[in-house]
Amino acid sequence: MAADKRASVHWEGAGKTGKGQISTETGALKNYPYGFKSRFEDDVTGTNPEEILGAAHAGCLTMALAFALEGAGFTATRIDTQAAVRLAKDGPGFKIDRIQLELEAAVPGIDEAKFQELAAGAKAGCPLSKALANVPEITLKATLKT
Incomplete structure (x- = not known):
């Protein structure tokens, strides 16, 4: 069942003044812009790697929970998950030092x-959590709504 999932990036120019485009094989992102301003400033006309990573981690956790619930005999009527990925200065470069996951679910019974x-x-078992094991802090706040 192993299959590669593909994404590509095209970049032109220097780090701070250059511009890039991110695409995914599914077309969910097709030549989607990103650059310095969308990564390090508040430019919302593009995306950034941390935002995409957060979406992937939230999606992975949500699906993992749906499967875990099903395996335990429960079905969620809804699961809403958010991720906040922090990019922090690390010497001359940067690192992801924290991912905060927050989910809210309605699960009858x-x-x-x-x-x-x-x-x-x-959270522990989803493939993205495993891949991100070197991130110093990954937290989860899970809220059950009745």
């Missing part, structure tokens, strides 16, 4: 303890 157990397991 589950108690709080079981929900928290399954959410924590989904």
Whole structure:
């Protein structure tokens, strides 16, 4: 079942003044712009690698929780997940030093303890969490709505 998922980037120019485009094989992103301003400033006309990573991590966690719930005999009526990825200065460069995940789910018939157990397991077991194991801090706040 292993399959490569592909993305590509085209860049022109220097680091601060250059511009790039990000594309994914599914077409979800097709020549989507990014550059210094969308990564390090508040320019919302483009994306950045951290934003895309956050979306991927939130998506992975959400699906992992849906599968964990199903395996335990529950079905969520909804799961909403957000991720905040922090890019911090690290000597002459930068590093991702924190990812904060926050999810809210409605799951009929589950108690709080079981929900928290399954959410924590989904966070630990999702492939993106495993791939990001070197990030010093990955937190999860899971809220069960009744």
